[in-house]
Amino acid sequence: MDLGLSGKVAVVTGGSVGIGLAVARGLAAEGVHVAICARDHARLTGVADAIRQEFGVRVLPVQADVAVAGDIDTLVEAVRAEFGGADILFNNAGTGSEETILGAPDEKWQHYWELHVMAAVRLSRALAPLMTARGGGVILNNASICATQPLGYEPIYNVTKAALVMFSKCLATELIPHGIRVNTLNPGLVRTPDWEKTARLLTEGKAQTWEEYLQAIADENAPIGRFATPEEIADFAVFLCSPRASYAVGSTYYVDGGWLRVT
Numbered sequence: 001m002d003l004g005l006s007g008k009v010a011v012v013t014g015g016s017v018g019i020g021l022a023v024a025r026g027l028a029a030e031g032v033h034v035a036i037c038a039r040d041h042a043r044l045t046g047v048a049d050a051i052r053q054e055f056g057v058r059v060l061p062v063q064a065d066v067a068v069a070g071d072i073d074t075l076v077e078a079v080r081a082e083f084g085g086a087d088i089l090f091n092n093a094g095t096g097s098e099e100t101i102l103g104a105p106d107e108k109w110q111h112y113w114e115l116h117v118m119a120a121v122r123l124s125r126a127l128a129p130l131m132t133a134r135g136g137g138v139i140l141n142n143a144s145i146c147a148t149q150p151l152g153y154e155p156i157y158n159v160t161k162a163a164l165v166m167f168s169k170c171l172a173t174e175l176i177p178h179g180i181r182v183n184t185l186n187p188g189l190v191r192t193p194d195w196e197k198t199a200r201l202l203t204e205g206k207a208q209t210w211e212e213y214l215q216a217i218a219d220e221n222a223p224i225g226r227f228a229t230p231e232e233i234a235d236f237a238v239f240l241c242s243p244r245a246s247y248a249v250g251s252t253y254y255v256d257g258g259w260l261r262v263t
């Protein structure tokens with residue numbers, strides 16, 4: 001199926017590893033030029049070179065912390081200077097947390113609000129007018145199944161991802177008259193290098209191997225009995241970013257191996 005994406009420009013936050021990298025690669029494979037951002041400059045530029053070489057598209061790596069408003073400005077200006085605008089925005093950069101509500105200080109709540117919500121607000125606000133000028137566009141926000149079905153150890157993650165879903169819904173209504181489709185992706189368990197690192201740490205010196213640890217988590221939570229690969233999430237995301245998903249507006253899509261227990 002031709003997704004009709006060739007020649008488009010996409011901005012992918014957190015594009016240097018995990019789901020963001022898989023989506024950047026998936027888009028590049030469809031002929032999309034990509035701007036990717038992350039904080040670790042060396043890893044980002046290495047990945048940018050690799051995508052450029054493999055897929056022959058233009059790749060713009062921009063070092064930016066999306067939780068910082070000034071860095072969002074830097075990213076937007078770099079995209080404007082290189083491509084004149086963008087057609088696709090994948091708000092993906094984010095991370096889990098671990099705390100109790102009674103124990104976490106205001107600063108931690110504020111940080112995750114900036115990272116998971118304000119980054120998407122600021123980038124959408126800056127890029128939407130440029131998309132409209134190009135005839136429309138797509139914004140896809142990467143939240144989590146935890147936005148609906150919380151994990152007990154990370155209330156701040158759950159709350160800020162739930163806020164991202166509602167932001168997405170409101171933005172969809174505001175932007176569809178301008179030809180911009182906004183949707184949310186809610187992945188379940190996705191086997192990224194970060195999950196593997198955590199599993200290695202938690203099983204150090206224990207009888208259970210790190211692979212067994214991950215398998216136990218999958219068995220406990222996902223009826224499919226395994227983690228997704230980042231590419232399985234990316235295939236879905238790339239489709240949603242394409243004109244083939246032209247009637248998908250303001251929705252939240254779970255890609256979770258059956259983990260969600262209620263709708």
Ligand code: NDP
Nearest residue numbers: 014016017018019038039040065066093094144189190192
């Ligand atoms: P990874 O930790 O594998 O990758 C995160 C990416 O985001 C990296 O490129 C990282 O680069 C970048 N990043 C992190 N913080 C910032 C920041 N402040 N500013 C800019 N870039 C940043 O994460 P995943 O691929 O696992 O997760 C991606 C998204 O998917 C997250 O929002 C996560 O909540 C969500 N998700 C993940 C699931 C999973 O099981 N893996 C399940 C459900 C949702 P650098 O560190 O260099 O900045």
